[in-house]
Amino acid sequence: MVCSENDTALNISIPVLMIPKSRGDALNKSIADKQRVELLLYAPNRPDVDFAVIFLWMMAVGTIIAAALWSLLTSEQTDERYNELSPKESSNLEAVKDDSEKEVLDITAKGAIVFVIVASTFLVLLYFFMSSWFVWLLVVLFCIGGIEGMHNIIVTLVLSKCRNCGRKTVHLPLLDEVSVLSLVVLLFCVVFAVVWAVRRQASYSWVGQDILGICLMITVLQMARLPNIKVASVLLCCAFVYDIFWVFVSPLIFHESVMIAVARGDNSGGESIPMLLRIPRLFDPWGGYDMIGFGDILFPGLLICFAFRYDKENKKGVVKGYFLWLIIGYGFGLFLTYLGLYLMNGHGQPALLYLVPCTLGLTVILGLARGELKHLWDYSREPSSDMNRPVEA
Numbered sequence: 001m002v003c004s005e006n007d008t009a010l011n012i013s014i015p016v017l018m019i020p021k022s023r024g025d026a027l028n029k030s031i032a033d034k035q036r037v038e039l040l041l042y043a044p045n046r047p048d049v050d051f052a053v054i055f056l057w058m059m060a061v062g063t064i065i066a067a068a069l070w071s072l073l074t075s076e077q078t079d080e081r082y083n084e085l086s087p088k089e090s091s092n093l094e095a096v097k098d099d100s101e102k103e104v105l106d107i108t109a110k111g112a113i114v115f116v117i118v119a120s121t122f123l124v125l126l127y128f129f130m131s132s133w134f135v136w137l138l139v140v141l142f143c144i145g146g147i148e149g150m151h152n153i154i155v156t157l158v159l160s161k162c163r164n165c166g167r168k169t170v171h172l173p174l175l176d177e178v179s180v181l182s183l184v185v186l187l188f189c190v191v192f193a194v195v196w197a198v199r200r201q202a203s204y205s206w207v208g209q210d211i212l213g214i215c216l217m218i219t220v221l222q223m224a225r226l227p228n229i230k231v232a233s234v235l236l237c238c239a240f241v242y243d244i245f246w247v248f249v250s251p252l253i254f255h256e257s258v259m260i261a262v263a264r265g266d267n268s269g270g271e272s273i274p275m276l277l278r279i280p281r282l283f284d285p286w287g288g289y290d291m292i293g294f295g296d297i298l299f300p301g302l303l304i305c306f307a308f309r310y311d312k313e314n315k316k317g318v319v320k321g322y323f324l325w326l327i328i329g330y331g332f333g334l335f336l337t338y339l340g341l342y343l344m345n346g347h348g349q350p351a352l353l354y355l356v357p358c359t360l361g362l363t364v365i366l367g368l369a370r371g372e373l374k375h376l377w378d379y380s381r382e383p384s385s386d387m388n389r390p391v392e393a
Helices: 021-032 051-084 087-092 094-100 109-129 132-161 180-198 205-223 229-249 258-264 295-313 323-343 352-370 373-377
Strands: 104-106 169-172 176-179 276-280 289-293 390-392
Touching: 051 205, 051 276, 051 289, 051 295, 051 323, 109 229, 109 258, 132 180, 132 205, 169 180, 176 180, 180 205, 205 276, 205 295, 229 258, 229 295, 229 352, 229 373, 289 295, 295 323, 295 352, 323 352, 352 373
Parallel strands: 104 390
Antiparallel strands: 169 176, 276 289
16 A cells, blocks of 8 residues: 555555465465464565666667667668679569668657657547557557568568578569568568467566567667757757656646556556566566666667767767767666666656756767767758658658
8 A cells, every 4th residue: 555645644554465366265265164374474575676677778778779780781781782683683672672771751850849749648648548449559559560670670680691582572462572581571570469469468478579669669760860969959858858747747737647657557457558668577576577668768769870870971980979978878877767766766767857868968068079069960961871762750
């Protein structure tokens, strides 16, 4: 039982004992049979830090690194593959080429503001109208995105190791010419997502959820990009305010944290939304999961991927560039998030409160120190250096 300090002026302290249902049934049976019942209380020690936090930290940082390096892998492999093919073979490989070259979406300052407004509206809708059917809708949308992401990643990895695997194609109604490799991988991804959706309540379902989620985020970070620090500042500052408001300020309006309530699935029978990475607390006798939302990876990830592109296009070294330092800053910011979670006795933390200063703030400081902030602020990529056609949003 938990009582907020604002609920009453009295200092209420009610001890609560939790036992498994099987033990409770045995206890009731013994009492009904008028047997002597002896109850021994034991409070297991909870670890201060569970290893799940470390693995979650590694997954978040690793996802961003993979997304940043992925464009390098796909562009190099595509160039090599097409240089070695004859014109006829190149035309037969178009079905697979589309899987590795996605249309790029350039984020604008206006689009960043609109996105945060839409995200806030959607969060409120989830808070008020969350139900089992709404959860299923989110699961379906998550599976569609996860299938797309997993398909893109698997096809790209296979083609990087076996260049001839994508040459065989088949003709299908409505789809015209499709690579056999792409078709087989798509079938596998659909089966994987469906099995996860059906078995998502199982104790091991977090594995499938994390795989689909990581694949989805890597693909999103490939398809959306920040053109410069000006747009990055608008997006991350809006996300910064968004995260703090819905975690810390919303209880003053809704009497509870809207962000935490939606993440826990309080209005949907305890089933949390699938748009997060989670790992069970393996060494915690109370069980539960450590989680991180997609936004806490995607928002800083967009900036870090921009830093990687900037370093590459301007031929900057590892130390004199921005990518390495932003990865370190992101990892440190995530560490501060979990430290705050520990110091506040497990109360949910707005991760962007720590991540934005440790990434965007670090970028501004480095830019000022190196005299490159103006170039970063108004940076514009040369059209000839990008094979993908950008679309503004």
